[in-house]
Amino acid sequence: MIYFTDIFEADESKLNAYGAFNISLINDLPLFIDPFLLFGSSKNEYQHLHEDILRYIAFLKERSNGGDIPMSQIIAWYVFPEIKQNWLGYSLVGNRGSGLGKKFGKSFSSSLDFLFKDIGNETISVTSHIEKTCLFEVGIGRDNISDLTCNLIKNYLLEYTQKFSLENIDPKYLASVKVEKVYFDYTLERWMPGTFTLPVLDADYVLLTPKDILTKDDNWINRGDLNAKFNEIYSAIPNSQLRFEIENYFKQNLPAPTPNKSLSDKEKNEAISRVLRKYPEIIDYFIKYKETNKEGARRISNEKVDEVYNLFIKNTSRFIELLKNETPFYAISHINSYSEAMKRVEFMKTVIEDMDGYRLFYHKGAPIKREADLQIIYRLTWYATDYDVNREVNNGRGPVDYTISKGSKDKTLVEFKLASNSQLKKNLLNQVEIYKKANKTESSIKVILYFDDSEYRKVVSILKELNLSEDKSIILIDAGADNKVSASKATEH
Template identity: 50%
Template sequence: MGNIKVYFSDFFEIDEDIIEEYGAINISLINDLPLFIDPFLLFNSENPDFQKIHKEMIDYLLFLQDQAEKASKFTSGMKKAWFSFSEVKQTWLGFSLSGNDGCGMGNDFANSLYEGLNSIFKNFGKEKITKGHHMEKLCLISPRVGRDKISDFTTNFAKQYLLEYTQNFAKMYLRPEQCKEFSVGRVCFNWETTSWKAQKYYLPCYADDYVLLTPKTMLTRDDTFINRIDMIRNLQEIAPAISDDALRFELETYFREVLHKKKKELSQTEKNDTATRLIKQHPELIDYYMKYKEDNEAEATSISKEKVEEVEMLFNDQISQLVSLLNEKTEFYHRIPDAHDEAKLRVGYLKHVIEEQDGYKLFYAKGKPIKREADLQVIYRLVWYGSALDVNREVNNGRGPVDYKISYGKKNSTLVEFKLASNSKLKQNLAKQVEVYKAASETERAIKVIMFFSEKEYEKICAILNELELVSCEDIILIDARDDNKESASNVKL
């Protein structure tokens, strides 16, 4: 990719094949990749180191359960010392759409964990239905605890392994000037003093912080193998395996009378709420669901492998190709003083490469177009890196999030939003959102980029623009990523 740096291999000038052979994911040091450590993969692994991580996590939860039972109240000191965990941002994995600073675990996780250990989670470690113990039970109980927090919690216990794993890689393959000794806090738990202790490690250094590599075999994307949505959707599959006749009858009645009979009346949210109430009344359903997942454990490894390969293909291989195309075929990475003009010109370069240089192919994974808007936004964040512009995601500008604020100095800025034509709220967004953001961000300029993958989606955009009288708006740019109407790039004259 020339001098355009995006990935660990670029910044540390190492062949990506070496990282591949080591078994690690070639992370981006520009933006988190949407991958998570799945505790079930640790539980299900034949790797004794992974099993050790899972056991240590379960032992710690049992310790917390014991402390929760002894405590008369949940004090701030207890929460900070034992129940609170920070995101291990140095893995560069997770759900951040800008850089590697995610939202973290926060008080919600600590409170949910404490409450769970004192209530519905009370039989943790004493399960008779499942063959193992799974901390993912917490996300089945509380909607406030999702994949990111479960993964963050698990990563804290995998941290010592990841530090040693990365230190070993650094000593083997990196130059001394690329590394530094870091004192890392909360590496392992001292059972005698019941406190977390720090240790020193020799690690890759980037932007005055250490970087951690993660083995692919402990990663997944989307959701963890055991998750709340999956449990609710699979209650019907779980029912036959329940040994309690009364509970099985009640569950079957629930499906027959609540879901089947009122199929047209209930929304998915209402169905989920009804299922949630049933689970709270019969928490043993959670253990039956866990057993159901254990019985299908081979699926976890195959699914996670496929998903990690898809992320690698989309966010590593194909983005590398897109960056190379932009660098070789356009002036995308050259400086232009005005932020609005440069942002618009760069979108034009993207449009040219995607529509006329076969770049559209890089927005497909296994023949299917990108359907996650968050993926599209991460892709754009990665390719925009290397410019003279300051490119920041506006997480909270007073009125809600916009995708990016592109600036060249305080008074030279513009807003850029990337949307998929398939977005169900596209019309609403076009009609109101940008104007609100412009007022909140104190800039009068904004660019909307809409990518479409079919003739039907194109017709939808045209209809919306006609209705809103925005057809002539020069700051709304459509990018055609269809795969059925392109002339081969070899036949296109530049």
């Protein structure tokens, strides 16, 4: 019982036809709403949502007074909780996030006059975009924009979920829920509550999100692309004098050339930051460039959403079925957390190496590249256990992937690593020993996933160098699709 359709007994084909993403209700999945997909959509309802967002930004700008506003207004207009009920994002544990607090409110309010000085009267780009805040160094990042967008379209998401739920979910799973900060009343200048009939789990409501406004990794308008295409963007500026001034200032801010040493990305990006502060109109030309490729934004976001679906829903569901049908993975109950965690890792190893479970870790023929994805998969498979499974617990010395525990005296730390991790040696040498001290436990398991012979040889060499070759708590798992190393070879560790 992991996904929305499982828990609320909804028809998955109807959810897909409705256009909603089938979220996990165990842990956040790495997706978020990209406001550009609202702007770039052919759907009138999405375009209206984007216009509503800009209307609120314009209101804030009008009231910002250069950022010199009382804290009471910041709390009333800028502070929002993270909407954890959509189960999307990069939450470290479950679906909890930090939301938008006073620090965000101060930073955002003080930058409005600078960032949105021409809102509603744009001369270069077609319209304003709140993603502009991520292009300047004003202390506002992608996660802030995602949380703000989600809050500003909250009423739509609530109505969207309510409509599907009333038509497709048994009333026993539904409840009338009063929700705070649903819509903004411009006459009263305050956020207003609303009441909706929604699916409820563990005394909290659940929200659905349309797939076609979701993406993964980064917004369509993002600083990485601006840095990568900086020369292309300013070279296309029609004003020749401005173009020359920008190019000249950019060159002045680059470090002096050094023989046999090429310019680093860090040095180039620092020079770009200085140019943007002096010539902020470059941002508008970059946004105009992005606006001309709405179809590209939709295509790439669709590919990313499909990737998340295939990895965390389609493939993970198949993996769980293998664990359930071919092993006692969900039936074991050992006397301590170390024994249970180790046995489950061993069952996962068997399914991955001997029962084609390795297919879970591939998308379009390529293996996964993020350890965070591996960790989410592990959490999803642990949905049935008497033990407490916490991801990225930070007890003062840095986060560990998982703590498996039953009470304060029985804890096991489980670390997941990809063999391709360039910091693997350092992690093996330092990480888990530090975590063991911080968490007051002597039990730890290190799981390393490798995809080919070269990665296997790399891991074996590191273990030998660190005198860890005989460490039974280090488990190597062969997830290679081609020329797999035999299971007997891999079980040496």
